[in-house]
Amino acid sequence: MSEDTKKFMYLNRRAPYGTIYAWESLEVVLIGAAFEQDVSLAFVDDGVYQIVKGQDTGEVDMKNFSPTYSALGDYEVTKLYVEKESLEERGLTLDDLMHLTWEDEDEDWAEKDSIRLVSREELAKVMEGQDVVFSF
Amino acid sequence: MSELHTVNKSPYEKNSFDSCIGYAQAGSAVLLFEDGVYAAMSGGATEAKVKAAEGVKFYALGPDMKARGLSVDRVIEGVEIVDYAGFVDLAAEHSKVVSWV
Amino acid sequence: MPIEVNGKTLETDEEGYLVNLSDWEPAVAEIMAKEDDLELNSEHWDIITFLREYYEEYQIAPAVRVLTKAVGKKLGKEKGNSKYLYALFPYGPGKQACRFAGLPKPTGCI
Structure with a gap:
């Protein structure tokens, strides 16, 4: 990455289907990934519901876009921060989330975890280090 | 006359669920749908509130739970899962519907 | 502009993409390629x-x-x-x- 690479964080705070925010965020991330910046996603508050596994919209006539999160690694978006407090407040654990990975080309496509479980305090520090934070 | 209260917002994002609980009298029913179904999940902040609402019967819309990856065996004890037809039946059985949006 | 495939009329958007993903069949690709002067191998x-x-x-x-x-x-x-x-x-x-x-x-x- 060149030295004018900027650090972009997408802050996701909404549940996936009640509003359009989650899907719009994902689309913007995928489009923005073409600019080869240092991109990370943060899942906070109801945003953690976006990556809950086992989503099946067959009976509600909406597009199930949860499989698209698995494509983020292909778009070189490999840092997905999940806030621990938000999970706990909702009775969720890491096991309730999809197993999202990316493949490291420099290490013979070794599969690595994309999700990083962090405390609010840790995430606040990561956020502080960003150039831009986009909110959805 | 018994009422059916409906909540379609996440209890963690809006206070619709809390307000609804405050108004739901014994003998009435609460139906959770769309993002409201998150309130039906055990282990979260809503479990104690659901259990404390004496004489109030809770329902959650199955298709909305399934869409969100919420497993039926994780719902709070006493919450009944209904389908769309069940939603209609509930509305018909009660004298009026109060929506907490 | 709609395209004709095996006797069916399939809807496309202004850029020629199929409107309904489920309409696709291999002949769709063949016909679209022909319009672009391509032979698919x-x-x-x-x-x-x-x-x-x-x-x-x-x-x-x-x-x-x-x-x-x-x-x-x-x-x-x-x-x-x-x-x-x-x-x-x-x-x-x-x-x-x-x-x-x-x-x-x-x-x-x-």
């Missing part, structure tokens, strides 16, 4: 099939650079470059191949 079909599988798994059409890398990994390094892909699909491997494959325009294509 097995190498074209490898890419079209790959795109359809990618969409099935991830629910999006991949951006060109994502496609390029993924093709290199799956079909061999010599094919995972834009020169090879542009030779097959002169109007752009993302846009043209996705259109033949019955997918929407790639997400992240600028």
Whole structure:
């Protein structure tokens, strides 16, 4: 990455289907990934519901876009921060989330975890280090 | 006359669920749908509130739970899962519907 | 403009992409290619099939650079470059191949 690479964080705070925010965020991330910046996603508050596994919209006539999160690694978006407090407040654990990975080309496509479980305090520090934070 | 209260917002994002609980009298029913179904999940902040609402019967819309990856065996004890037809039946059985949006 | 495939009229958007993904059949690709003066061979079909599988798994059409890398990994390094892909699909491997494959325009294509 060149030295004018900027650090972009997408802050996701909404549940996936009640509003359009989650899907719009994902689309913007995928489009923005073409600019080869240092991109990370943060899942906070109801945003953690976006990556809950086992989503099946067959009976509600909406597009199930949860499989698209698995494509983020292909778009070189490999840092997905999940806030621990938000999970706990909702009775969720890491096991309730999809197993999202990316493949490291420099290490013979070794599969690595994309999700990083962090405390609010840790995430606040990561956020502080960003150039831009986009909110959805 | 018994009422059916409906909540379609996440209890963690809006206070619709809390307000609804405050108004739901014994003998009435609460139906959770769309993002409201998150309130039906055990282990979260809503479990104690659901259990404390004496004489109030809770329902959650199955298709909305399934869409969100919420497993039926994780719902709070006493919450009944209904389908769309069940939603209609509930509305018909009660004298009026109060929506907490 | 709608296209005629095996006696059926299929709806497309203003850029020629199928409106309903479920309308697709191999003949759709053949007819669209013919309109672009292309004859599809097995190498074209490898890419079209790959795109359809990618969409099935991830629910999006991949951006060109994502496609390029993924093709290199799956079909061999010599094919995972834009020169090879542009030779097959002169109007752009993302846009043209996705259109033949019955997918929407790639997400992240600028």
